[in-house]
Amino acid sequence: METKYKKILAASIISILFVQMIYISIEPTVTMAAVASDGVVVTLNVTSGLSISDATNITMTPNIGMSANKSIGSSAWTVSTNSATGYTLAVKNSTATAMMGTINGDNFANYTEAVAGTPDLWGGVASGTKEFGFSAYGTDAPVGTWGSYSTCGNVGSGVVDPAAKYRGFLPAMTDIQIASSASPTTVGGTTTNICFAAEQNAVYAKSGAYTATITATATAS
Amino acid sequence: MKIISMKKIISISVICLFLLQMLYFVVEPTISVAATAPDSMVVTLNVDAGISISDGAAVTMAPNLSTGISGSIGSSSWLVKTNNYTGYKLDVKASASPALVSGGNSFADYTETSVGTPETWSVAATNKEFGYSAFGNDTVTGTWGTTATCGAGGVPNASMKYVGFKITDKTIATTGVATPYAGTTTSICFAAEQNTTYAPAGVYTATITATATTL
Numbered sequence: 055m056e057t058k059y060k061k062i063l064a065a066s067i068i069s070i071l072f073v074q075m076i077y078i079s080i081e082p083t084v085t086m087a088a089v090a091s092d093g094v095v096v097t098l099n100v101t102s103g104l105s106i107s108d109a110t111n112i113t114m115t116p117n118i119g120m121s122a123n124k125s126i127g128s129s130a131w132t133v134s135t136n137s138a139t140g141y142t143l144a145v146k147n148s149t150a151t152a153m154m155g156t157i158n159g160d161n162f163a164n165y166t167e168a169v170a171g172t173p174d175l176w177g178g179v180a181s182g183t184k185e186f187g188f189s190a191y192g193t194d195a196p197v198g199t200w201g202s203y204s205t206c207g208n209v210g211s212g213v214v215d216p217a218a219k220y221r222g223f224l225p226a227m228t229d230i231q232i233a234s235s236a237s238p239t240t241v242g243g244t245t246t247n248i249c250f251a252a253e254q255n256a257v258y259a260k261s262g263a264y265t266a267t268i269t270a271t272a273t274a275s
Numbered sequence: 276m277k278i279i280s281m282k283k284i285i286s287i288s289v290i291c292l293f294l295l296q297m298l299y300f301v302v303e304p305t306i307s308v309a310a311t312a313p314d315s316m317v318v319t320l321n322v323d324a325g326i327s328i329s330d331g332a333a334v335t336m337a338p339n340l341s342t343g344i345s346g347s348i349g350s351s352s353w354l355v356k357t358n359n360y361t362g363y364k365l366d367v368k369a370s371a372s373p374a375l376v377s378g379g380n381s382f383a384d385y386t387e388t389s390v391g392t393p394e395t396w397s398v399a400a401t402n403k404e405f406g407y408s409a410f411g412n413d414t415v416t417g418t419w420g421t422t423a424t425c426g427a428g429g430v431p432n433a434s435m436k437y438v439g440f441k442i443t444d445k446t447i448a449t450t451g452v453a454t455p456y457a458g459t460t461t462s463i464c465f466a467a468e469q470n471t472t473y474a475p476a477g478v479y480t481a482t483i484t485a486t487a488t489t490l
Contacts, residue, residue: 104311117322120325155360162320261360262321262360266320270314274311
């Protein structure tokens with residue numbers, strides 16, 4: 055048995071030597087050049103990644119009541135990504151009518167735009183209605199869509215910033231894009247602020263707490 | 276022997292791969308490498324309960340009582356607005372007992388057959404009494420009657436049910452829901468009568484306080 059292995063090993067060495075001789079004889083570069091070079095390809099893969107911060111839950115102010123018809127609130131998400139082609143940030147509601155009373159059976163209708171789906175200035179909701187909508191601002195939120203402003207409005211009076219353009223959440227509970235960029239963010243990320251507004255006009259919202267659960271999704275492009 | 280070895284190799288390989296996968300989940304920051312990353316937040320809007328009541332108009336009952344006129348009626352009303360989702364109640368009470376007085380003279384508070392239960396207006400002979408009834412969307416017709424007017428010519432509407440005032444609250448209207456934005460009006464009817472007796476001449480007044488309360 056040992057003899058057999060020795061034979062195999064010897065035959066292998068002889069074969070390899072033989073092949074090496076053939077190679078040297080037919081390979082001009084190695085055997086004839088004074089300078090020999092060779093390129094090495096080094097590959098580094100940078101995986102596309104993306105993160106989104108945990109937005110703060112908020113309570114809109116002031117409370118709406120019989121003598122207070124408007125309320126606003128804001129939150130924000132910071133998105134970080136190294137995606138070479140950037141990212142998008144979209145929001146959606148969890149119920150067809152976003153702002154629902156927790157126990158009173160009432161709700162604030164989704165804000166109705168003059169042109170459906172196109173954000174417009176919050177000019178006040180129609181008489182006999184009460185509505186809830188949102189707007190956005192930040193480096194990657196297009197001002198042409200959402201308006202050019204940097205605060206949501208007056209938290210004491212509930213009056214929205216007059217330059218902000220609002221729209222309603224969708225009954226289908228589908229994503230609405232609020233920000234995007236075609237390039238990576240900085241390491242610190244890019245913050246997009248969302249403004250919420252609610253108003254009753256010549257109608258009383260039933261007393262109680264109302265909540266809307268909003269989900270933002272950042273997607274690498 | 277060979278089959279057993281292969282089985283061992285496969286088993287160990289699967290276990291190793293599983294452990295590696297678990298390790299990956301533990302050490303890998305899920306958010307940072309995800310192609311999409313969601314975050315949910317809750318927006319809360321509080322609507323405070325409120326209630327308002329209008330200023331009920333002072334009323335002079337008509338006609339004046341005299342030796343030839345024995346009955347007089349009057350009315351006023353309150354408009355209540357509330358967004359309280361469990362509704363409200365509207366109570367009335369008199370500031371004095373008896374309610375309708377003029378110096379040392381007075382009309383007795385209306386006496387019901389069953390104390391405290393409104394009934395069709397009726398004053399016994401030799402008595403002079405003052406009472407009230409109510410009507411409106413939030414007034415219980417079974418208690419107060421089914422009419423929408425206080426009467427005419429000093430005669431209370433026969434469909435109304437009257438009760439005497441007390442200096443403690445009595446509910447004349449209530450509902451378990453918020454009012455419309457415009458509010459809900461409740462009317463109060465006053466009635467006074469002298470029956471085979473003369474009320475001494477004078478100006479008699481009663482101060483009635485209505486209180487709207489959220490439920």
